[in-house]
Amino acid sequence: MSINRRDLFRTAGMALGVAGAGAFLSACGTSAPAAGPVRNTGVTTARPGGVLRAVFTGGGAAENLDPFGSGSPVDFVRSDVVFDSLFTLHAGEVVPALATGVEVGPGATSFTLKLRDGVKWHDGTPFTAQDVVYSFTYMSSADRAYPSELGRYFDFTAVQVRDPLTLVVPARQPIGDPALFLAAFPGKVVKNGAAFAGTTAIGTGAYQLTAFEAGREARLKRFEDHWGGKAPADELVLLSLTDPQAKVNAVVTDQADYAGDIPFTTAKTGVASADLEVRTAGEANRTAFGWVLNTTRAPFDDPRARKAVRLAVDRQALVDSVLLGYGVPGNDLLCAGAKYFSSRAPITRNVDEAKRLVAESGAAKTEVVIRTAEWEIGYNASTQLLVEQLKAIGLNARAEVVGPAEFFEPNAVAAANAVAFSSGGIPLTVMYGRLSAYPPLGLADEKLTAAFGTAVGSADEAARAQAWADVQDVMFDHGNTVVWGQADVLSLARKTVAGVDVRDQPKYPYLGKAGLA
Structure with missing residues (x-):
């Protein structure tokens, strides 16, 4: 993929x-x-x-x-x-926009979408359910270079229009909070029949x-x-x-x-x-900086080697030198500021324990290649500092510096042992869904998979909250994301x-x- x-x-x-x-x-x-x-x-x-x-x-x-x-x-x-989108996010909460609400069907395998009445397109024509059907088809078309990820979760080929402001959308798996998916991925709505070959665009x-x-x-x-x-x-x-x-x-x-x-x-x-x-x-809108470790390759297929990296990182030094102090140390979990984010103290740096884990796991035998580019300024500087900190615990590490245009080339990412990464406080559903869809960036773990499935599929708020806590417990204990800092957005x-x-x-x-x- x-x-x-x-x-x-x-x-x-x-x-x-x-x-x-x-x-x-x-x-x-x-x-x-x-x-x-x-x-x-x-x-x-x-x-x-x-x-x-x-x-x-x-x-x-x-x-x-x-x-x-x-x-x-x-x-x-x-x-x-x-x-406009069907729903938007504000302070992590879903806010109705072109849609006024959803009604989740039995087993959370479909939902009924209610649309806002009286909405007009820029050309004065009324907004209707047919525009939404077209938008779903347009965004998820296999002919697109990058079809919408919403197509992984919803079957847009089987949408039923009940009336001009109501439609029913089947899900490919249980989805307990479809409005969050439509807000987070996001589900922009374009006019029925729209194309964008020129310099004009009609929206709402x-x-x-x-x-x-x-x-x-x-x-x-x-x-x-x-x-x-x-x-x-x-x-x-x-x-x-x-x-x-x-x-x-x-x-x-x-x-x-x-x-x-x-x-x-x-x-x-x-x-x-x-x-x-x-x-x-x-504070709620900072950007996480760090790396994702590739668990499909040695040495980071071993949780001890992953823990060694986390223990080796001098987070405060990176915040001071790369962010110039405009931020705080990270706790290795992505999506700070999002709903359900687990706020816990960063792991304490311990070079001696990191050296012990490197020796115990045999990680020193493998060259560790960390792929980076100046996708965001600070990727390369932080990665070079990480390389020096990893060498200090016995890892044979080097930075693979490439240009932004080739940074996310799939085969190259899969061949690297780690890749520089950053993220804002986007919903956990989006982040963990994207990482799990690409094995070199995901974590194959039965407890994580089960908890993620519950978090996505449950319509019960308490069950969702507990499932997201379980997801992050796994990631904090033996996960593959190393978040060294949360950077202010200026x-x-x-x-x-x-x-x-x-x-x-x-x-x-x-x-x-x-x-x-």
């Missing part, structure tokens, strides 16, 4: 934000000392009117308007305001597209008939840049009002303007920018309620 690179984009992010703006700031002259990242110090509600200009990391000529075919942060941000979102140039910018105007109420700004301009310094530069030189996911050096150095502030998305904004909201991940904020105060 190949790795769905588009979904790993969204899982792992494409931060370009751990280092990098120092050269630009030096070139601009002396900057004011930073007081530290803050939560928005201004008003939180934007006033009606005006133009909001925001800049995000782009994908160059590969950017496109297909919400299921694009893969850069600016693509995700644009899609979120042009197209808060903004409608007026101009698009891949790798440069998109211009959008407020959709006056949005079901969720009018967006505050008259116009939204989304700029696409690939260099982190250029994103900072765009705000400093008044080409943009907001830059998402900026370098930590900007926060450390500061910006020479009383009108700007470095913002943090907060942005640069004018103090008048308000209403920026986190729905899915903070690196791709929702701007449908954003504007200027």
Whole structure:
């Protein structure tokens, strides 16, 4: 099975934000000392009117308007305001959007989906169940390079339409909380018959597209008939840049009002303007940095060797040197901030015990290759530091540094002993589902498999919570994820920018309620 690179984009992010703006700031002259990242110090509600200009990391000529075919942060941000989902996530909880609710059928093998009445497409036509049926078929088509993962869980070929606002969807396995799946993967809805070969797109979102140039910018105007109420700004301009310094530069030189996911050096150095502030998305929206160990190959098929790595890592040193202190040590579990996440103290570093486990498991006999790329800035630096720490416990480790374009090449990932990885606080269902779908990134464990099945299939909240606790007990005890740090997600904004909201991940904020105060 190949790795769905588009979904790993969204899982792992494409931060370009751990280092990098120092050269630009030096070139601009002396900057004011930073007081530290803050939560928005201004008003939180934007006033009606005006133009909001925001800049995000782009994908160059590969950017496109297909919400299921694009893969850069600016693509995700644009899609979120042009197209609506059936459900969204807010603070880890499911929020109704184009759908108002679901009714789980007997045995959790199907669900009835109720749609919102009165929703209009940007061209004025009504939104109906047929649009949802088409969207399900479109996103999961085998002809797509990367079909939606929702097709693994639901049989979209057998959807039944009961009336214009009701449909029944069969599941391929028991799914106790289908709304969470539709919110988390996510299930964007496109118009019946839609195609995205040109520079136009019709959605139901808060903004409608007026101009698009891949790798440069998109211009959008407020959709006056949005079901969720009018967006505050008259116009939204989304700029696409690939260099982190250029994103900072765009705000400093008044080409943009907001830059998402900026370098930590900007926060450390500061910006020479009383009108700007470095913002943090907060503790609940940090990004986990670490590695996934390949348990299909020696030495990490042995839980003792996996434990040795965890004991060898100097988490605080990595936070201080790679994140410049903007974060906290990780506890080796992914999805911090998500519902059901197990908050427990990181394992205590113990080099002597790590050496003993290496010797006991015979791990020193195998070369340990750790695959990395500057997919996010900090991957390579942290991996090089890990290599030195692993050598100190007797492992023959080396970093395999490749380019971002080839980083997730499936055969190469399968051949490596470990791969650098990162993740925001996405639902545990998404993370563990994606890892288990690809054996070199998953953990073959009977207790884990059983607990995951219960967590996904149970309609009982208490049973789900206990199952997720069991999943994480296994991962903490002898799992294959090594999370060394939880990194703050930072942005640069004018103090008048308000209403920026986190729905899915903070690196791709929702701007449908954003504007200027």
